[in-house]
Amino acid sequence: MDYLWLKIFHIVAIVTWIGGMLTTSLTLAATRGIEVSTDRSKLIYVIRQWDRRLTTPAMFLVWALGLSLAFEGGWFTAPWLLMKLALVFVLSALHGLLSGTLRRLTRADEASPPVVLTYAPVAIMMLILGIITLAVIKPF
Amino acid sequence: MTPLELHEEQRQLRRMRAVSIFEGSTLVLLVLVAVPLKHLAGYPEATRLIGPTHGLAFLLYVWMLIQTVAGGGWTRLETLRLIVVAFIPFGAFVNERFLARRQAALASTR
Numbered sequence: 001m002d003y004l005w006l007k008i009f010h011i012v013a014i015v016t017w018i019g020g021m022l023t024t025s026l027t028l029a030a031t032r033g034i035e036v037s038t039d040r041s042k043l044i045y046v047i048r049q050w051d052r053r054l055t056t057p058a059m060f061l062v063w064a065l066g067l068s069l070a071f072e073g074g075w076f077t078a079p080w081l082l083m084k085l086a087l088v089f090v091l092s093a094l095h096g097l098l099s100g101t102l103r104r105l106t107r108a109d110e111a112s113p114p115v116v117l118t119y120a121p122v123a124i125m126m127l128i129l130g131i132i133t134l135a136v137i138k139p140f
Numbered sequence: 141m142t143p144l145e146l147h148e149e150q151r152q153l154r155r156m157r158a159v160s161i162f163e164g165s166t167l168v169l170l171v172l173v174a175v176p177l178k179h180l181a182g183y184p185e186a187t188r189l190i191g192p193t194h195g196l197a198f199l200l201y202v203w204m205l206i207q208t209v210a211g212g213g214w215t216r217l218e219t220l221r222l223i224v225v226a227f228i229p230f231g232a233f234v235n236e237r238f239l240a241r242r243q244a245a246l247a248s249t250r
Contacts, residue, residue: 093202100207
């Protein structure tokens with residue numbers, strides 16, 4: 001596939017992935033301290049469906065298209081790319097944690113997500129800042 | 141755990157086992173087929189195809205593992221065991237058996 005088309009689909013997948021991750025992380029932060037109720041269950045169910053059908057496939061698309069771009073562009077020896085891959089790996093792991101927590105909250109006996117996940121939206125933004133900076137500036 | 145939650149947990153374990161087998165199989169293909177084809181038969185396209193496939197399979201496997209463990213119900217020792225074994229070559233097959241035993245144990249609680 002043409003390099004520019006790969007780049008277009010890669011960016012679309014990133015926007016979908018990060019949008020979904022932010023939605024999930026904010027939902028989890030908002031449900032802290034809220035009593036288990038039908039409304040809360042409905043909200044978690046909708047976000048979870050979104051995560052399964054869109055956010056998670058978008059993440060795998062980001063990886064597949066990103067690696068294809070790196071092959072096409074011959075970037076694999078560039079240190080900035082290795083650093084960027086490490087940050088994307090951390091972001092993916094964070095998504096795994098959020099997705100698993102969302103699944104846990106669908107159980108009737110699970111009251112609140114862990115406190116540490118309230119910092120997830122900030123962590124996502126910091127990681128995205130690092131990833132985009134490395135991709136645009138390609139410093140080394 | 142309600143019957144619906146039990147069903148959901150079983151589905152997650154089934155998915156995780158399938159991904160474990162897939163990841164392990166791509167490594168078997170890479171080590172036993174693609175690498176010998178490259179070095180003994182002068183056919184480097186095999187590793188060019190199987191290498192990235194295994195890379196993506198490994199990412200999927202580790203991601204699913206994090207998601208499964210974050211879903212709760214695992215002790216710290218079980219979590220540590222699953223993650224350490226995931227990074228050992230062919231450890232996916234060992235983890236698959238571990239997950240199968242857990243699935244069987246869950247089924248017997250019905």
